[in-house]
Amino acid sequence: MQAPAPSPDPTAPSAVSIQGLWKHFGTQAAVAGLGLELPAGAFVGLVGPNGAGKTTTLSMVTGLLRPDQGTVLIHGADVWADPVAAKARIGILPEGLRMFERLSGRELLQYNGRLRGLPGAEVDRRAEELLAVLDLAGHADKLVADYSTGMRKKIGLAAALLHNPDVLFLDEPFEGVDPVSAQTIRGVLKRYAAAGSTVVFSSHVMELVEQLCDWVAVISAGRVIAQGPLDTVRGGHSLHEAFLELIGVREDDGQALGWLGGGDR
Numbered sequence: 001m002q003a004p005a006p007s008p009d010p011t012a013p014s015a016v017s018i019q020g021l022w023k024h025f026g027t028q029a030a031v032a033g034l035g036l037e038l039p040a041g042a043f044v045g046l047v048g049p050n051g052a053g054k055t056t057t058l059s060m061v062t063g064l065l066r067p068d069q070g071t072v073l074i075h076g077a078d079v080w081a082d083p084v085a086a087k088a089r090i091g092i093l094p095e096g097l098r099m100f101e102r103l104s105g106r107e108l109l110q111y112n113g114r115l116r117g118l119p120g121a122e123v124d125r126r127a128e129e130l131l132a133v134l135d136l137a138g139h140a141d142k143l144v145a146d147y148s149t150g151m152r153k154k155i156g157l158a159a160a161l162l163h164n165p166d167v168l169f170l171d172e173p174f175e176g177v178d179p180v181s182a183q184t185i186r187g188v189l190k191r192y193a194a195a196g197s198t199v200v201f202s203s204h205v206m207e208l209v210e211q212l213c214d215w216v217a218v219i220s221a222g223r224v225i226a227q228g229p230l231d232t233v234r235g236g237h238s239l240h241e242a243f244l245e246l247i248g249v250r251e252d253d254g255q256a257l258g259w260l261g262g263g264d265r
């Protein structure tokens, strides 16, 4: 049986340190002074309602979108001042990942491995292991263009893990993934985290976050409104209940949609 992941030490230096992060789109502040400290070795769930700013935050934290203001450190390396050092330590599975569609799954991993500066033989060894563990060995020579949604998530995850990063960021890794593939992805992530690496993923599925994560950050309107160990954030309730409470669920005023489902057409 696999050993449980060691609990993160909140006093250890942060794996990810975000301070005063801002991003405007036109006049709208999508991320509004967001701050976050994530301990090394934590399995972090980033939750928040639609439009809260999770994807925008992850894009800025991983060097894909330039912030208006603020700093992001990955194990002390500044993502925007020292991108080469910071990016060497991270793996990313973005939402709606665009990939080289005319490469096969195996070629995509070989290409990514060489980009990361790994020796060819090591890339081949790791790629074959990842393809096998993620149940993609039988599809390794198929073009990525012909992969299903779940297969795309899995090959994207393999590409993000190939250089064995210290911190892995995943935006909605389970969206559109069937239960079998989800189980495979969960297994790989747990194994990765059990070895002391840090995982940060966004999700709307509270049950999944409760199952996997030992650390949670709740984002609303571009800010962090709660962060800490899972048990502290949910405070004796389910995460679902705590989330609704923190966000402040809007009451139905009883007036809207009065026509819906009635006899009036």
Ligand SMILES: Nc1ncnc2c1ncn2[C@@H]1O[C@H](COP(=O)(O)OP(=O)(O)OP(=O)(O)O)[C@@H](O)[C@H]1O
Pocket (backbone or CB within 6 Å): 025, 030, 048, 049, 050, 051, 052, 053, 054, 055, 056, 057
């Ligand atoms: N490129 C863009 N141009 C304009 N507005 C944007 C852009 N990207 C995001 N936004 C806006 O910023 C806000 C935050 O969006 P973001 O995608 O970060 O939220 P999210 O928490 O990931 O949402 P969801 O859970 O629905 O994926 C939203 O109001 C969104 O409309």
